[in-house]
Amino acid sequence: MSPTGNAAVSKAALTGLTMADVARGTVIDAERETVSVAHAVAPQRQYSVNSYGIRIAVHEWGHPDNPVVFLIHGGLDFARTYDVFAPMLAAGGWRVVSWDQRCHGDSEWASLTNWSADLRDAAAVIDHVSPMADGPVAVIGHSKGGAMTLRLAEAWPHRFSKLVNIDGIPSNSPQPDVVDAMQTRLASGELSTWLDFRQMAGKKERKPDTLEGLARRRARMNPRLAHEWLCYLVSVGAFKSDDGWRWKIDPMLRPGGFGPWRPEWSLEGMAQLSVPLLAVLCEEQEPMGWATRPRHVQRYLPQGAELVVAPTGHFIHIEAPGWASSLVLSFLGSPT
Amino acid sequence: MTVTFLQHGRVSLALHQMRIGADGQPSLLLLHGLGSRTPEHVPAQIDAAWTGPIYGLDFTGHGLSGVPTGGGYSAELLMADADSALRSIGPAFLLGAGLGGYVALLTAGAAPQRVRGIAVMGGTGLSGGGTRPGSEVIAVPAARVDGSTPDPFALLELAMDVRPPNYVASFVRRFVADNGSDQPVSVCTAARPPWLAAVVEEFGVGVVSLGEALESFARSDWPTGEVQP
Numbered sequence: 001m002s003p004t005g006n007a008a009v010s011k012a013a014l015t016g017l018t019m020a021d022v023a024r025g026t027v028i029d030a031e032r033e034t035v036s037v038a039h040a041v042a043p044q045r046q047y048s049v050n051s052y053g054i055r056i057a058v059h060e061w062g063h064p065d066n067p068v069v070f071l072i073h074g075g076l077d078f079a080r081t082y083d084v085f086a087p088m089l090a091a092g093g094w095r096v097v098s099w100d101q102r103c104h105g106d107s108e109w110a111s112l113t114n115w116s117a118d119l120r121d122a123a124a125v126i127d128h129v130s131p132m133a134d135g136p137v138a139v140i141g142h143s144k145g146g147a148m149t150l151r152l153a154e155a156w157p158h159r160f161s162k163l164v165n166i167d168g169i170p171s172n173s174p175q176p177d178v179v180d181a182m183q184t185r186l187a188s189g190e191l192s193t194w195l196d197f198r199q200m201a202g203k204k205e206r207k208p209d210t211l212e213g214l215a216r217r218r219a220r221m222n223p224r225l226a227h228e229w230l231c232y233l234v235s236v237g238a239f240k241s242d243d244g245w246r247w248k249i250d251p252m253l254r255p256g257g258f259g260p261w262r263p264e265w266s267l268e269g270m271a272q273l274s275v276p277l278l279a280v281l282c283e284e285q286e287p288m289g290w291a292t293r294p295r296h297v298q299r300y301l302p303q304g305a306e307l308v309v310a311p312t313g314h315f316i317h318i319e320a321p322g323w324a325s326s327l328v329l330s331f332l333g334s335p336t
Numbered sequence: 337m338t339v340t341f342l343q344h345g346r347v348s349l350a351l352h353q354m355r356i357g358a359d360g361q362p363s364l365l366l367l368h369g370l371g372s373r374t375p376e377h378v379p380a381q382i383d384a385a386w387t388g389p390i391y392g393l394d395f396t397g398h399g400l401s402g403v404p405t406g407g408g409y410s411a412e413l414l415m416a417d418a419d420s421a422l423r424s425i426g427p428a429f430l431l432g433a434g435l436g437g438y439v440a441l442l443t444a445g446a447a448p449q450r451v452r453g454i455a456v457m458g459g460t461g462l463s464g465g466g467t468r469p470g471s472e473v474i475a476v477p478a479a480r481v482d483g484s485t486p487d488p489f490a491l492l493e494l495a496m497d498v499r500p501p502n503y504v505a506s507f508v509r510r511f512v513a514d515n516g517s518d519q520p521v522s523v524c525t526a527a528r529p530p531w532l533a534a535v536v537e538e539f540g541v542g543v544v545s546l547g548e549a550l551e552s553f554a555r556s557d558w559p560t561g562e563v564q565p
Contacts, residue, residue: 052481052489054406102406111346112396112408116475116493120407123474154472188510191446198416199423202345252345259412260503265469272471 037232039321041087043080048107049099051124057106058099058125062090067137067335068130071098072122074143074168074288076221076249078105080236085317088325093335094138099125103250105237113253115261119151126152132159136275138332140164142317143290147266153275163277164328167314169270170263171292190258197254204251208244211235221255221287224313255288267300277305278331280324282312289314306331337376339400344420350400351421352392354378361388362452362553363428365421367436368392370461370494371486373399382431385550391428393421395439397487407477407489411435411464411497415442422450429553434459435494438504441521441535445507448514453556455549456532458525465496467530501534512540517556522549 043059050056059079069089071082079098086096100107102121110117130137138161141149146168153160209217215230222230238245270277279301285291294307301307308327312319342349352374357363364386368374374392377383382390394401395414418439422428429452432440437456444451475496477488512520521541523532535541544552 052406052476102408109346110406110408111402111404112406112413114408114410114493116496117406117408119472119474120476151472152474155474187506188446195416195419195446198345199420202343259410260498260500262468262500269469269472 037228039087040083040232042083042236043086043098046106049125049128051102051121054102054110054121055108056099056102056121056125058097058129059086060098061086061096062094064095066090066093066095068134069094069096069138069140069332070126070129071096072139072141072145072148073098073101073104074141074145076104076253076255076288077143077145078237078248080105081233081315081318083232083236085321085325088321089140089328092325092329092332094332097125097129103253105248109250109252115148115151118148119155122148122152123156126159136161138162138164140166140328141168142166143168143288143314150266150270150273153273153277154269157274160275162332163273163275164331165277165279166316166324167280167282167290167292167310169279169281169290169292169297170266171290171296187258190256194258201252206246206249206251208241208246211238211240211245214238214245214247222315224284224286225315225318229318267297270297271300271302273302273305276331277302278328279305279307280310280316280327281307282310282314282316284311284313286313340424342420342424344396344417346402347396347404348402349396349417349420350374350394351424352394353389354392355383355390357389358387362556363389363391363425364550364553365418365425365428365430366390366392367418367430367432367440368395368398369434369436369459371398371491372433372460373485381546382550385547386554388554389425391421391425393418394485395436395490397490398485401485403483403485403487404489407487407493409487409490409493409497411439411442411494411499414439414494415446418443419447419450422447426450427452429453429455431455431457431550432459433457435461435464437462437525438464438499438531441504441511442507444511444521445509448511451511451515453515453517453520453522453553454511455522455524455546455553456535457546458527461494462525462527462532463529464494464499464531466498467500469498499529499531501531504531505534505538508535508538508541512538515540519552522552524549 045060048055078100090096102110139149146165149163153163211234214234218230238247310316317324338353340351373394395417397403427450430440440454444454477492479488519542522544524546
């Protein structure tokens with residue numbers, strides 16, 4: 001179960017993919033990979049960055065003198081979900097830097113969190129690793145991390161050279177037909193549940209389980225990921241105490257939520273981007289996926305952006321890390 | 337005035353009992369504006385018009401309440417602050433100033449069983465961050481962050497809080513539908529940022545003076561409630 005130093009790429013990973021393949025709307029019929037935890041590599045350097053008093057855990061793969069590419073994880077995930085994908089990018093000549101967002105992984109549990117805070121933390125890490133004088137850098141994000149890449153590039157267009165968004169573009173597609181009265185009741189129930197949760201949140205602990213039990217629970221949200229891989233995630237994303245394993249993620253966080261944010265605002269922000277963008281969506285829908293289809297986003301893609309649909313579920317870089325890293329390395333170009 | 341501290345998440349909230357009030361009379365909870373705090377004394381106009389208990393809540397990062405490290409504020413978080421206070425004191429009328437008025441409406445829509453009526457008056461933070469976001473910005477506080485209140489992160493983030501009119505209007509609709517009285521929401525300020533202009537158009541919302549709103553609340557036929565779980 002322990003990470004090895006072997007970042008082998010399985011046979012489906014390198015299929016002669018070129019940028020011609022990543023033309024807008026193209027569906028690449030890549031062979032599905034089998035991911036083994038034997039491919040996982042622990043970060044070579046780990047340290048923390050102080051973001052306005054919050055300790056942010058940073059993880060790095062690859063030679064420290066190589067050009068930097070940042071990797072941003074998704075909500076309820078953590079940087080070490082990149083333990084297979086990141087070493088593949090590092091093998092391509094990059095210094096790969098990821099961090100655990102506040103309340104995730106090894107970073108500090110903050111009392112509050114929101115998008116502004118996440119962007120501020122991201123900026124603190126980016127500034128620490130690669131000051132503005134070093135020039136623009138590439139950034140890759142998955143899911144919520146993908147959405148963060150768009151907002152970072154809108155705020156700091158001068159700091160980024162390339163963006164890769166892995167299934168992190170929100171969809172403004174209409175929700176399934178639900179009559180207004182039912183929508184109101186659903187929303188009321190959600191609000192009430194959220195308020196009840198908030199009242200107890202300060203006293204909550206993650207539920208303990210065996211390592212395998214925790215992996216099986218995660219499988220409810222990640223039904224497409226192999227049990228072996230989920231067990232590996234537990235081994236690096238959870239901690240063991242006397243009564244069992246618990247995820248490191250802050251128990252005050254919960255999936256879902258509500259608020260005034262509208263997905264079209266993110267799409268309109270994306271349309272204004274000037275940084276080259278590779279957007280990767282997935283074919284297969286699953287609980288943590290965003291259900292975004294090419295038709296939802298195509299008219300918002302900025303000039304020159306590339307859109308690729310992966311033949312996988314939401315966790316493209318975990319289901320097919322070789323395929324995904326090949327695609328990304330091709331888009332990033334030479335690290336020199 | 338006595339202060340009780342309520343634990344909300346990892347933050348300690350200061351709930352001020354400003355006046356005990358007459359037995360059997362409904363409670364009034366004051367929600368302050370952005371960067372403000374519960375006043376030391378009950379304002380004269382409220383003192384004259386209200387006979388029941390009066391409370392004031394210091395929102396997270398304000399007054400005597402705790403200051404979280406590294407920001408992360410939202411109006412929805414403050415809504416949960418107000419809900420914590422209501423769970424402690426029982427159903428009450430809400431009088432919100434500026435940001436506190438916006439939060440009062442969110443709270444009433446999310447927990448209508450704990451709110452009897454709302455009055456929105458002018459105050460700091462009434463406008464918020466507009467009806468939709470502007471160009472993206474990575475926002476950092478202008479002042480030193482040292483744990484004192486008001487927290488510079490609160491001032492920054494809550495001033496940027498986006499308020500689409502149909503969002504808060506949906507909370508008002510939920511509250512009015514559940515409340516049962518003819519006009520449970522009073523708007524007592526001439527200022528009309530777009531979100532408040534939308535609220536005024538909703539059924540069950542009246543535009544009245546603060547004195548009229550308080551009189552109307554005092555007259556309303558509500559049983560004195562027990563604390564709702």
